[in-house]
Amino acid sequence: MSNKPNIVILGAGYGGMITAARLQKSTASKDANVTLVNKNDYHYQTTWLHEPAAGTMHHDKTRMDISKVLDLSKINFVQDTVVEIKAEEKKVVLGTMELDYDYLVIGLGAVPETFGIPGVKEHAFGITNVDSVRQIKDHIDYQFATYSQMDEKHDEMLTIVVAGAGFTGVEFVGELTERVPELCKEYDIPREKVKLVSVEAAPTVLPGFDEELVEYAMNLLESRGVEFKINMPIKEVRADGVLLNDDTMLKSNTVVWTTGVRGNPVVENSGFEAMRGRIKVEKDLRAPGYEDIFVIGDCSLIINEETERPFPPTAQIAIQQAYTCANNLKALIEGKKELEVFNPEIKGTVASLGGNEAIGVVGSRKLYGNSASVMKKMIDNRYLYLLGGVPLVMKKGKLKFY
Amino acid sequence: MSNKPNIVILGAGYGGMITAARLQKSTASKDANVTLVNKNDYHYQTTWLHEPAAGTMHHDKTRMDISKVLDLSKINFVQDTVVEIKAEEKKVVLGTMELDYDYLVIGLGAVPETFGIPGVKEHAFGITNVDSVRQIKDHIDYQFATYSQMDEKHDEMLTIVVAGAGFTGVEFVGELTERVPELCKEYDIPREKVKLVSVEAAPTVLPGFDEELVEYAMNLLESRGVEFKINMPIKEVRADGVLLNDDTMLKSNTVVWTTGVRGNPVVENSGFEAMRGRIKVEKDLRAPGYEDIFVIGDCSLIINEETERPFPPTAQIAIQQAYTCANNLKALIEGKKELEVFNPEIKGTVASLGGNEAIGVVGSRKLYGNSASVMKKMIDNRYLYLLGGVPLVMKKGKLKFY
Structure with a gap:
């Protein structure tokens, strides 16, 4: 096609979508061929899935066509499943084809953790x-x-x-x-x-x-x-x-x-060293030993230095990682050596309890009841705003606040 | 309770409901204790059931609370299942109680005919x-x-x-x-x-x-x-x-x-002579040999004298039988000996084919497409009108004609 470098993003979850959206906005989408690979032609809100599961929200509200959120004249989209990453050959094997990459972003998400319990x-x-x-x-x-x-x-x-x-x-x-x-x-x-x-x-x-x-x-x-x-x-x-x-x-x-998740099995099956399917990434979000592979979202593992334990995988962290990842990809394409260090900023955590009930911690404040519920909906809408601006909030947002 | 005669109606299908509604309108509901027995506290439109089955209509549209259609200060309603009719003792055994009757109306409807096919x-x-x-x-x-x-x-x-x-x-x-x-x-x-x-x-x-x-x-x-x-x-x-x-x-x-129906098994289990669960009734709709038992709807069998074959059981015939049945009950209570003879008047038959498509014969006219579909909806609405007047048509009717 051209002698521009190929950036391949695997997975259109929180991490992959925001990475693609950030690259689309920057000069990187002109200076490189950016390709997003995803099983479905839509992106969905993993953190909202308990609602359609219970039947309190239609599943279509949780998903959006990738072609309506990204500009596919700037980002190539390939609908296919990822079978294996051949890191030594700089290749990704998909269900029906292979893709060569210069830079790879692994954002393949998670699968349920069964802990080996039978049945x-x-x-x-x-x-x-x-x-x-x-x-x-x-x-x-x-x-x-x-x-x-x-x-x-x-x-x-x-x-x-x-x-x-x-x-x-x-x-x-x-x-x-x-x-x-x-x-x-x-x-x-x-x-x-x-x-x-x-x-x-x-x-x-x-x-x-x-x-x-x-x-x-x-x-x-x-x-x-x-x-x-x-x-x-x-x-x-x-x-x-x-x-x-x-x-x-x-x-x-x-x-x-719902006992937790582990990283997508493609990671371990491709030979990466992983804990519960998650790769412990470097400070710049690259996989150890690979200068051309970034790992974000549920496939990545980051240690909370305060507690010396891993951060639980959340949409919040995946989204923040995507910003750093997109910046670092841009820097590499521009030939820079200094990469940005990822610093998670945990703004808060709110759990919905159904209807207008929720509990949460935002900063040092505890919230419960309706105020927590409103906060939860604002967090959900903020993500839509980051991804697709006001039009996406209007289309897919949670706009009934009480 | 009183020395008024007891009329017991078994089943709140097309036949039972219209019989009860006609008695309610006449002096019979003052001169007799009229009791309607039904498994559910609602009546439903058997002939509409293919629509909720396919998911093109909500099931609630096919049903209505009995208490909202009948005046339960005039008609007693018992929610129970019918186990057996003890005709010699003039008793009906229900799931939780027994009822004595002076006059009985069997309107228990039908069950699917399996023809003994396994599985x-x-x-x-x-x-x-x-x-x-x-x-x-x-x-x-x-x-x-x-x-x-x-x-x-x-x-x-x-x-x-x-x-x-x-x-x-x-x-x-x-x-x-x-x-x-x-x-x-x-x-x-x-x-x-x-x-x-x-x-x-x-x-x-x-x-x-x-x-x-x-x-x-x-x-x-x-x-x-x-x-x-x-x-x-x-x-x-x-x-x-x-x-x-x-x-x-x-x-x-x-x-x-959907290979056809047979009369409710309670009929045969109670010792009545029946063909495929249907009692071949006398011209006044009474069961042969029983002066006090009327049989209407799918439990009754009537011969079409033109073809010498039984009429297929339809809502149309059940509704017409209910009018005759109610008149004859009123006559018996008033001590009259002459009962009305039932004469079915087949006005037409229309089969819906989905959406605005249907086929039908009304009188000697063949109908198809949209005109048959409109006719079908008018037939459905006419029944609601007979049962509950304009308010019921407004509430449960098929009002979108194309």
């Missing part, structure tokens, strides 16, 4: 992508419909087990408390027949979160009918429910697995 | 009631959702087999041709992946209907992607599809059984 892949649902959450929503609807239709009632059809009470698990169960009364009305089912059970192996819900806020969240969710089983590992997931650590069987036709 | 009950869905069609709709949604979510695609998830090309089967497959493009959009599935197959044992679609109109219907539905297998009995329904008479297996996760 998770076969019998549990994951809040992973648009396809998987659409299936959860329809599965739950179908359980309710079938329950109404059967002469002999099997109450496990109306029991939803959420495995994992981390961020996604708590946000999902919160949405379910909003959705269940609607489902009961739609399917002529008494509310007391429906059980929502949150099962967590750790001794607390939302490990690492402020204790007072966790208390607030648990009280609120319990008052809305959620049953918590804390300190209770799951031994096995079966077709008819979960076997708990105390050898009791919790019968359920709907087990949703 | 129908286990593996096929029925367009039978609100619960069953809600389940069909959600089952189809779930198949589409799961197909999108799976890495390996199983096309039988997108194949819908409609067993029986009588009235309900054709109307249902017609609705599906409307619904499938919406489903494909909702679940990101190419239209050509979806198969709609109508399987009929008889040598023709819509047996007994005008040949020219049948031709019109088949051409239209084929142009919308329906595949017909005529003259093709089904040997067995299995979990993974239907085994056809030529020993080929038609793979499908969704088999909907």
